[in-house]
Each structure stands twice: as C-alpha cells, then as structure tokens.
Amino acid sequence: RKEVEQDPGPFNVPEGATVAFNCTYSNSASQSFFWYRQDCRKEPKLLMSVYSSGNEDGRFTAQLNRASQYISLLIRDSKLSDSATYLCVVLKTGTYKYIFGTGTRLKVLA
Amino acid sequence: GAVVSQHPSWVICKSGTSVKIECRSLDFQATTMFWYRQFPKQSLMLMATSNEGSKATYEQGVEKDKFLINHASLTLSTLTVTSAHPEDSSFYICSAQQGYEQFFGPGTRLTVL
Numbered sequence: 001r002k003e004v005e006q007d008p009g010p011f012n013v014p015e016g017a018t019v020a021f022n023c024t025y026s027n028s029a030s031q032s033f034f035w036y037r038q039d040c041r042k043e044p045k046l047l048m049s050v051y052s053s054g055n056e057d058g059r060f061t062a063q064l065n066r067a068s069q070y071i072s073l074l075i076r077d078s079k080l081s082d083s084a085t086y087l088c089v090v091l092k093t094g095t096y097k098y099i100f101g102t103g104t105r106l107k108v109l110a
Numbered sequence: 111g112a113v114v115s116q117h118p119s120w121v122i123c124k125s126g127t128s129v130k131i132e133c134r135s136l137d138f139q140a141t142t143m144f145w146y147r148q149f150p151k152q153s154l155m156l157m158a159t160s161n162e163g164s165k166a167t168y169e170q171g172v173e174k175d176k177f178l179i180n181h182a183s184l185t186l187s188t189l190t191v192t193s194a195h196p197e198d199s200s201f202y203i204c205s206a207q208q209g210y211e212q213f214f215g216p217g218t219r220l221t222v223l
Binding site: 041042045091096097098102103 | 153203217
C-alpha cells in the first residue's frame with residue numbers, strides 16, 4: 001500500500017461547481033498535512049496546510065479525519081484558473097521529509 | 111519572502127555527459143534542502159536530503175555516486191547528474207526547508223539525448 005494515495009482523476013467540472021478530493025495516508029502517527037497545487041511543468045505551490053480542526057481559505061476548505069486516515073480538499077465555485085493538479089502531502093513522522101501523493105488532476109470547463 | 115531559484119531551468123545534453131543543477135534560497139538560509147525527481151504524469155519522488163556541511167542522505171534506490179549532492183553554504187545546494195543517460199531525463203525540483211515548510215524551486219527539465 002502506498003503511503004499517500006489519491007485518485008488521479010481527471011475531474012472535469014463546469015465553472016461554478018463544487019468539487020472535493022480525498023487523500024488517504026497509511027501512517028496513523030502522521031502529524032502534518034498539506035495540499036499543494038501544481039500547474040503543468042511548474043513547481044508545486046502550497047495551497048494550504050491542513051489542521052485538525054479543519055480550515056478554510058476563501059473558496060477552499062481542508063479537513064482532516066484521523067480516525068479514517070484521510071484528508072480532503074473542497075473547492076467551491078470553481079474557476080477556470082483552478083485547473084491544475086492537486087497534490088496531497090504528508091510529513092513523514094520524525095523527519096522533515098514530504099511524502100507526495102500522485103496528485104489529482106482537475107479541469108474546470110467553461 | 112521564501113524564494114528558491116534553480117539554474118538552469120532546462121538543459122539538453124548528450125548521453126554520457128554530466129550536468130550540474132543549482133538550487134539557491136534567495137532570501138533565507140536553509141540548512142536542509144531536498145532534491146526531487148518527477149517523471150511525466152507521476153508525482154514528486156524524493157531523491158535525497160541535502161544537509162549543509164555534511165553528506166547528503168539518499169533515499170532507497172537512488173545511486174549516490176550517480177547523483178552527487180553538495181551543500182556548501184546555507185543558501186546553495188547542487189545536484190550533479192553524472193554520466194547522464196536518456197532514462198535520467200526528468201524534471202528535477204529542489205526545495206529549501208524553513209520550519210516544517212518546504213519552498214520549492216521552479217524546477218530543471220533535463221533531457222538526455
């Protein structure tokens with residue numbers, strides 16, 4: 001089983017739609033989680049950290065479910081500019097190493 | 111703040127040559143930097159952890175003699191792909207650590223002919 005798993009997609013959604021991605025992780029001791037966004041042929045950019053209580057940043061909401069070992073990202077009112085690959089990242093326990101999921105590709109259609 | 115640069119942004123070389131990639135933290139010091147590789151339609155795979163003033167720590171399956179890492183200062187780490195072959199063609203990305211967060215460079219696209 002991979003340490004971090006994501007549905008690769010693609011998710012094709014119309015503008016204005018709400019879309020959610022899930023990511024599961026295998027190590028129950030994991031403490032820190034992030035969502036990154038990666039555009040084609042570019043480096044990943046931090047979208048948001050994921051806190052235990054859940055957190056929201058504008059149209060984006062991240063949730064953590066420790067019992068089921070998954071994190072989620074909800075995007076409301078999708079924009080064309082949201083089209084990208086969304087990477088789930090888990091900090092490897094006891095280190096500063098990032099473990100990346102394979103990414104979920106989102107296409108927002110006009 | 112927290113800007114990381116990489117040079118070159120792309121390189122094309124002949125099989126058998128060596129290629130050096132630089133990673134710099136421009137506005138902060140980083141005792142730890144990371145080197146990743148990303149093949150098309152795959153995620154980032156950590157190759158090694160670069161520690162200023164000490165030897166790099168390589169992930170399992172990554173040949174340390176092929177991918178030479180030097181972290182000579184708090185703002186610069188270099189990755190040298192020695193005797194590059196077509197299968198080394200990939201997108202190489204570095205990151206610099208600040209706290210728990212990593213800041214990524216723009217990546218270097220390597221094509222080996």
